[in-house]
Amino acid sequence: MSCSRIIPGGLLLAGLLLWLPLAAATDAGSGIPASTADHGKFEVLQGPFESGPEVTRACLTCHTEAARQLHRTKHWTWEYQHPETGQVLGKKHEPNVFCGSILSNYPRCTSCHIGYGWEDASFDFSSEENVDCLACHDTTGTYSKFPTDAGHPLYADRMVKGKLVQAPDLAQVAQHVGMTSRETCGACHFSGGGHDGVKHGDLDSSLIEPDQALDVHMAADGLDFTCATCHTSDRHQVDGSRYRMTAKDGHGVDIPGRDDGRASCESCHGDRPHAADHDKLNDHTDRVACQTCHIPEFARGGIATKTFWDWSTATRLDENGKPITRLDEHGHAVYLSTKGDFRFGENVQPEYHWFNGTVKYTRFGDAIDPDQVVSVNDIEGSADDPDSRIWPFKVMRGRQPYDKVTNTLLVTHVFGKDDTALWTNFDWSRALGAGMAEAVAVGEVTQPFSGEYGFVDNRMFWPITHMVAPAGEALGCAECHSQDGRLANLEGVYIPGRDAFGILDTIGWIVVVLTLLGALAHGIARFLVKRKPREA
Amino acid sequence: MTKLYLYARFERFWHWTQAGLIIWLMITGFEIHGEYELLGFGRAVQIHTLLAWALMVLWVFAIFWHLTTGAFRHYLPSNPLPQCAKSLAEVARYYALGTFLGEKHPFRKSVEAKHNPLQRMAYLLFFATLVAPVIWVSGLAYLFYPQWQGQGPGWLSLGTVAIVHTAAAFGMLIFFIAHVYMATMGKTVFSLIRGMITGYEEVEH
Numbered sequence: 001m002s003c004s005r006i007i008p009g010g011l012l013l014a015g016l017l018l019w020l021p022l023a024a025a026t027d028a029g030s031g032i033p034a035s036t037a038d039h040g041k042f043e044v045l046q047g048p049f050e051s052g053p054e055v056t057r058a059c060l061t062c063h064t065e066a067a068r069q070l071h072r073t074k075h076w077t078w079e080y081q082h083p084e085t086g087q088v089l090g091k092k093h094e095p096n097v098f099c100g101s102i103l104s105n106y107p108r109c110t111s112c113h114i115g116y117g118w119e120d121a122s123f124d125f126s127s128e129e130n131v132d133c134l135a136c137h138d139t140t141g142t143y144s145k146f147p148t149d150a151g152h153p154l155y156a157d158r159m160v161k162g163k164l165v166q167a168p169d170l171a172q173v174a175q176h177v178g179m180t181s182r183e184t185c186g187a188c189h190f191s192g193g194g195h196d197g198v199k200h201g202d203l204d205s206s207l208i209e210p211d212q213a214l215d216v217h218m219a220a221d222g223l224d225f226t227c228a229t230c231h232t233s234d235r236h237q238v239d240g241s242r243y244r245m246t247a248k249d250g251h252g253v254d255i256p257g258r259d260d261g262r263a264s265c266e267s268c269h270g271d272r273p274h275a276a277d278h279d280k281l282n283d284h285t286d287r288v289a290c291q292t293c294h295i296p297e298f299a300r301g302g303i304a305t306k307t308f309w310d311w312s313t314a315t316r317l318d319e320n321g322k323p324i325t326r327l328d329e330h331g332h333a334v335y336l337s338t339k340g341d342f343r344f345g346e347n348v349q350p351e352y353h354w355f356n357g358t359v360k361y362t363r364f365g366d367a368i369d370p371d372q373v374v375s376v377n378d379i380e381g382s383a384d385d386p387d388s389r390i391w392p393f394k395v396m397r398g399r400q401p402y403d404k405v406t407n408t409l410l411v412t413h414v415f416g417k418d419d420t421a422l423w424t425n426f427d428w429s430r431a432l433g434a435g436m437a438e439a440v441a442v443g444e445v446t447q448p449f450s451g452e453y454g455f456v457d458n459r460m461f462w463p464i465t466h467m468v469a470p471a472g473e474a475l476g477c478a479e480c481h482s483q484d485g486r487l488a489n490l491e492g493v494y495i496p497g498r499d500a501f502g503i504l505d506t507i508g509w510i511v512v513v514l515t516l517l518g519a520l521a522h523g524i525a526r527f528l529v530k531r532k533p534r535e536a
Numbered sequence: 537m538t539k540l541y542l543y544a545r546f547e548r549f550w551h552w553t554q555a556g557l558i559i560w561l562m563i564t565g566f567e568i569h570g571e572y573e574l575l576g577f578g579r580a581v582q583i584h585t586l587l588a589w590a591l592m593v594l595w596v597f598a599i600f601w602h603l604t605t606g607a608f609r610h611y612l613p614s615n616p617l618p619q620c621a622k623s624l625a626e627v628a629r630y631y632a633l634g635t636f637l638g639e640k641h642p643f644r645k646s647v648e649a650k651h652n653p654l655q656r657m658a659y660l661l662f663f664a665t666l667v668a669p670v671i672w673v674s675g676l677a678y679l680f681y682p683q684w685q686g687q688g689p690g691w692l693s694l695g696t697v698a699i700v701h702t703a704a705a706f707g708m709l710i711f712f713i714a715h716v717y718m719a720t721m722g723k724t725v726f727s728l729i730r731g732m733i734t735g736y737e738e739v740e741h
Binding site for chain 2: 283287476477483500501507509511512519523529
């Protein structure tokens with residue numbers, strides 16, 4: 001075959017491939033895109049573009065207010081002031097049980113920020129051109145932020161661990177922007193904690209094309225919801241918060257004018273969603289979250305989620321002084337010198353707790369009791385609180401470093417090419433010193449690292465709300481209404497079938513048996529006596 | 537010996553339907569309480585609820601019937617109190633002793649007085665004080681718990697309702713056992729039961 005015959009065929013194929021993303025957004029038959037604007041026709045988007053911010057400048061020529069809207073969102077600020085607890089939270093501030101904190105680790109962590117170049121605490125949050133439009137609006141699937149480049153994509157092809165990683169064609173991506181998708185949201189939210197499925201347990205890449213059994217709403221052959229179908233947005237403010245969740249949506253079905261966001265089950269299903277012949281189930285909705293019965297397990301899509309992370313074992317090196325990597329039979333790292341011991345889970349049964357939507361954090365300056373399990377985040381709510389319901393959680397457990405003198409959680413400087421980063425130097429003292437120095441510098445804590453560290457048992461609550469199974473696979477009654485059921489340890493409420501009254505039941509059955517025995521004895525006596533001749 | 541028509545058609549219908557409902561209410565009720573697994577919790581709840589509604593409807597008819605026919609009088613003490621205690625003691629003595637000595641039952645049934653003093657007292661105390669209000673009130677409170685929770689007094693929780701309902705259920709089971717046994721204490725083991733089916737009972741005069 002000659003080149004002259006391959007090239008036209010190749011061009012045709014390439015052309016078809018390029019057309020694919022557009023075809024998806026095109027109204028079938030008419031040939032006209034669903035959007036009112038074909039971005040491919042805008043002169044300002046023809047490129048070439050040298051950098052992400054350059055693309056943003058082009059976007060802003062038409063979408064003049066977009067960046068200022070973004071600036072007000074958590075996606076940009078990574079900061080959230082909780083109105084009830086008063087705590088200042090958000091990724092920028094809060095500790096977690098995974099890599100600990102973004103403090104001192106900016107370039108790695110901020111690859112998920114919707115901005116460009118958040119390399120250190122001096123990042124300019126008022127910059128409009130540093131908003132990354134493409135992270136959320138790419139439709140080509142070719143745009144990605146490079147994991148260690150502080151939110152920038154690659155601008156030139158780069159060799160990474162022996163593999164060539166291609167830089168995205170920014171002009172091509174810019175000309176094919178559109179609505180957010182499962183892929184764009186998932187790029188960060190599926191890979192929280194550094195890898196697919198690691199953090200949430202109910203969010204991973206299996207949701208990009210799920211079947212009905214995995215997610216009845218997002219099923220590609222069913223309702224085909226995207227994230228934005230429920231997580232609606234106004235002025236780029238996306239509904240749904242894990243700091244202040246709508247644990248109980250009293251509004252019911254959302255009606256325009258009374259709309260308080262659609263990111264709850266009740267927004268579409270109301271609060272008595274079951275058919276009349278299952279009316280008892282409707283009675284449950286005031287105290288039991290929909291998710292509790294309708295998400296029987298998480299991490300169901302074939303992707304494991306991390307369930308345990310023990311930092312205390314990190315920094316062990318082999319006899320040659322080289323870092324160790326141990327994998328399990330599924331290929332998951334169960335030990336890394338950089339990170340310690342891990343456990344993973346698939347098809348994990350959630351744990352159940354009362355939850356009113358408020359999440360409170362143990363922040364870096366807060367005193368902890370190292371003899372107790374530290375709840376890095378704690379969920380509020382109780383059986384006595386009418387705004388609380390029983391919710392399913394992934395409870396992530398592990399051990400993380402704390403200061404033995406100040407009894408506070410510590411920031412670990414994990415990432416960087418400098419000689420204090422844990423992942424480079426395997427020296428806890430220096431890594432903690434550098435991490436805490438940054439925490440002091442940005443005002444997150446007042447006391448620097450004392451030099452004495454230990455490891456404390458920790459846990460973190462992750463509410464489960466995605467991967468909704470089809471109704472037929474929802475939990476049966478006996479899953480909770482039984483003595484060793486899923487709610488065996490839930491306090492504060494009488495659950496028929498689970499709870500009994502020891503003394504009453506014992507006395508009750510004793511009297512029942514005595515009555516039976518009495519009747520039996522009386523009857524036998526009657527029978528025996530009757531056989532004797534009667535006296536007249 | 538005389539054959540008396542003691543139990544009217546509705547009375548028999550009411551008695552046996554109630555018996556069946558109560559037996560199944562106990563079977564499903566104790567399953568809901570977690571004593572065993574038979575139908576499955578969900579189905580047990582569904583059936584228990586349906587039976588309860590059926591029994592309530594039956595009771596509405598039964599109360600109407602008792603009031604309109606005057607049959608309720610059979611459940612009231614037959615004599616003034618001092619005599620009542622005496623006749624009660626007589627009947628009790630018969631069951632404890634007399635029956636073994638071949639004595640005759642001290643009470644004579646008639647169309648006007650179908651129940652002996654002990655029966656009257658047992659039915660009155662049991663049905664008027666245990667079944668209604670205890671079982672009904674606690675059962676309805678149990679059923680409608682989602683509608684009133686948080687609105688009642690602080691001490692009134694589902695747990696309180698459940699403990700009362702369970703205690704009443706034990707009372708019902710104990711009554712049931714005693715009642716069935718006593719039903720075998722006629723002239724022959726089945727004579728009283730036959731009477732409750734046909735309506736006719738042979739009575740000595």
